[in-house]
Amino acid sequence: MANKDQIDGFNFEQRHGKERVRVGRVWRSGEDGRHYFVEWNVSISLLSDCINAYVRADNSDIVATDTMKNTVYVKAKECSKQVSVEEFAILLAKHFTSFYPQVTTAIIKIVEKPWERISMDGQPHDHGFKLGSERHTTEVIVKKNGALRVTSGVEGLAVLKTTQSGFEGFIRDQNTILPETRERMLATEVSASWRYYFESLSSISNQQLQFTEKYLQVKKVLMDTFFGPPKEGVYSPSVQATLYYMGKAVLGRFPDISSIRLKMPNIHFLPVNLSSKANPVIVKFEDDVYLPTDEPHGSIEASLSRTQSKM
Known part of the structure; x- marks a missing residue:
């Protein structure tokens, strides 16, 4: 998937993004005193109308990849309540397609590192974790018109x-x-x-996913x-x-x-x-x-x- 254009008699496709943005997030529950922790490896790819950056050396339509990286941390901070890896990917994709007029499609891929809560003497530890094995993955694609595709997985x-x-x-x-x-x-x-079956942001707005x-x-x-x-x-x-x-x-x-x-x-x-x-x-x-x-x-x-x- 990429933007396709005719440039100087050539078929031209382009996209740009940021790979392997690593973020850890802790949520501290006031109800049971437990801490909840995730570690995500985020990859962002944007399809956007920024042809001038390639053919005219004009960067005025470019979303800098460093900005994409920083957005991951900003959005992680804004998630005051615990979210799934899929929900975080949807949130990121919605941001890029709605905030930037140039961006037509956002593709977010995330791999969650398998940190698991430990138990000691049969009791779950409030803030202790160990690294497991299999990894939870997701790929979310959001288009500016609200079209949505969510794929989850295990590796x-x-x-x-x-x-x-x-x-x-x-x-x-x-x-x-x-x-x-x-x-x-x-x-x-x-x-x-x-x-998953749903194909638009509106179709999931009121669902408990x-x-x-x-x-x-x-x-x-x-x-x-x-x-x-x-x-x-x-x-x-x-x-x-x-x-x-x-x-x-x-x-x-x-x-x-x-x-x-x-x-x-x-x-x-x-x-x-x-x-x-x-x-x-x-x-x-x-x-x-x-x-x-x-x-x-x-x-x-x-x-x-x-x-x-x-x-």
């Missing part, structure tokens, strides 16, 4: 199960050495993003579908099938989500068999000793959207 959701996974019936040719199996370890690092709660609920559905019940689990015939089950479960559970995209690399744990001429069985693999690997790994991704979705 780095590392999950593993030691059984209830197999891979059979795939194409075999002269280059295939992978054995078929109904018993293997399944590990992946889920990246998922889902788009509860983005953080929805993020936690979607993440739970993804994990529940991957793992299955605590005792018996659920069989995975392939990463592809499990990915589809997970996406389908999210769309089935949340009618306000119009589409979901999933990326699930197949992170391999290789069976360890060790032998030598003197000792043909040093280690015999019996679904117990593995070599963890990072690369190469399988890459599986897909998206599901409702037939009436505009994604």
Whole structure:
């Protein structure tokens, strides 16, 4: 997405913004005495009518990227009550498209660092936090006419199960050495993003959006579908099938989500068999000793959207 113009006989596209603006925000609750903390990494991209800056060295229509950075801190300060990462992105995008006549579209991407409240002796700490693993993400696009697109997501959701996974019936040719199996370890690092149905700022003005709660609920559905019940689990015939089950479960559970995209690399744990001429069985693999690997790994991704979705 970019502004497109005809300049000097060329097709010309441009945008500008500020990347990796890091901000931490603490809210101190007067009711329960607890502190609430978030750390966000904000990226801003503006589509604006500032062609003269490129072709005539005239910067009079440019919103300086340093101003964008400062605006993040100003808006964080103005949020006197705790807001979700999605709400903050919408607030920023609304500001840039309404405050500056030149700006036609604002694209805000934010990654939330996974700080989690600690517990001591079973009691949540009022102001103590530890760093978790998976990250909450969002991308918000707002146009000057009020059009809105909100996508939320999770990155780095590392999950593993030691059984209830197999891979059979795939194409075999002269280059295939992978054995078929109904018993293997399944590990992946889920990246998922889902788009909400609403398409304008006016459509959300009076809604209780509860983005953080929805993020936690979607993440739970993804994990529940991957793992299955605590005792018996659920069989995975392939990463592809499990990915589809997970996406389908999210769309089935949340009618306000119009589409979901999933990326699930197949992170391999290789069976360890060790032998030598003197000792043909040093280690015999019996679904117990593995070599963890990072690369190469399988890459599986897909998206599901409702037939009436505009994604």
